[in-house]
Amino acid sequence: MTISERPMPQLEGAAHRYVTVRGVRLHLAEFGSGEPVVLLHGFPQHWYAWRRVVPLLAADHRLICVDLRGFGWSEQSRTGYDTDSLAADVLALLDELGLEQTTLAAHNWGAGVGFRVCQRAPERVRAFLALNMAHPWTRHRDVLPNLWRMWFTAFVEYPLLGRLVLRHWPAFTRFLLRHGAADPAVVWSEAELTEFTEATRFSAHAGQSLFWSYVVRDIPAGFRGTHRSTRLTVPTRVLGGELDPVIPPALLRGEAYADDLTVRIVPGAGHQLPEEQPELVAEELRKLIASH
Template sequence: MTIRTRDVGELDLHVLEAGQGPPVLMLHGWPQHAWCWRKVIPLLADHHRLICPDLRGFGWSEAPGTGYDPETFAADALALMDALDLDRAHVIAHDWGGFAAFLMALHRPERVDRMVILNTAAPWVDPSPALVPALARTWYVVALAVAGETLARSKPERMAESFRRDLVNPDAITPDDALAYARRLAKPQCAHATKMLYRSYLRAALEAMLRPRYQHMRLTRPTRFLFGTNDAAISPVMLRSMEDHADDLELELVDGAGHFIAEEQPGLVADRAKAFFA
């Protein structure tokens, strides 16, 4: 495994790379960084070149003052592919990285081969009364938009505890693992990125109620979606209409995992990716 900084134009991204073969871009979510793939990387590196960046503002990547939204994350990922001279790549992505991967495939389908998406809110959410209880799970969005910077910087131990609440297997992310994530998140630049990310999301969600942004866009790239059913943040109800907006998308509900499925079920994630990317 190599660790290096890649210049992608307006910022430097911290990138883990491992393996040889067809390229696979691996995009993490909040509150993590590329280390979240530590269990999956050894299972895929014999067959693929794995490229695992820290998103802007997270981990050890540069943290500019703006650009904390999935559209910019997607643009950063495409810029990283340009810097690596990659025309196309498979994608494995989780949470905010998953939303960015969807947008890569919607805006630039010629750059994306096949995708495995993990516990992510889809860009398309059709209005339904069933969404009301599902939206109750997203209370943390408001909390992080209002006080995310303060919470991340002042209470890393409490943040670490919250990361482990929906784990089916508590050993998948140990208290030390969670605290490592939380302490990195407590760095001023990462804490600021947290606040800005959730403010932009809250604003976009309110705008989408009046003018849906992606409903007219169709996903044309083959996609497999793995969803840990014990997710405390995202309800499966929010995924109901997803397949109606895609040419080739299959959803697999995974018992025995919550939101952090790559750490709770790394073998399953790797097996599904290997079979799909073959």
């Protein structure tokens, strides 16, 4: 069975289609009509990560849930999983959809891509809601004491090992999903864990490449201060979980090179805000759109 042959989870109101950008066919799940909002998922997930947020917004927004290159039902490629390339995919997608400007909401790794989209083409983004991800200007003295939280990446990032782990060790993916939530028993159903675990098996190459690209490109750029020369002008709201074991509140503070960036820490929440606090995410997105 290939990625495209996997049964797709059902969500009421979904209109599925494929758009080819930069030589890769991307899958989109669209809902509703009105103000366009592009939603980018994190790892190890796909468009279905927004299943609890979508019903709260679809009545008066056009929601475009994107499967990033190589994930979900989007086509895999040999290369192109670095943050710059994934951001270029998103911008090319906006061109194909005829969207001169959109609101952007993103979680986890998708939020890292979202920050890069805002840096590269701020005129294309009306406002940005970033969930469970540090901004590109996090202070070194905050990052270094928290590096231990990324211990699990050692099992994913190396080219051969990472693909084997993601493809043949489903318990590892299930652990990542459960580990991120403040209360896994409340957040996840067995069917949801199975869906994302199976999807990760099929996107093992993309998952490993995503982490490896971050190691060889983004981490060195961060320590060189590359992004400090690019000021963020897009109005941006960052939400983090008080109990997030991966991106704790300490990684969200500090001086940001931004004109309009605010951070809110959600009490009692972990690393899976779209699942743990969908009502709050929808409320923040509505407020962000209304104020800009």
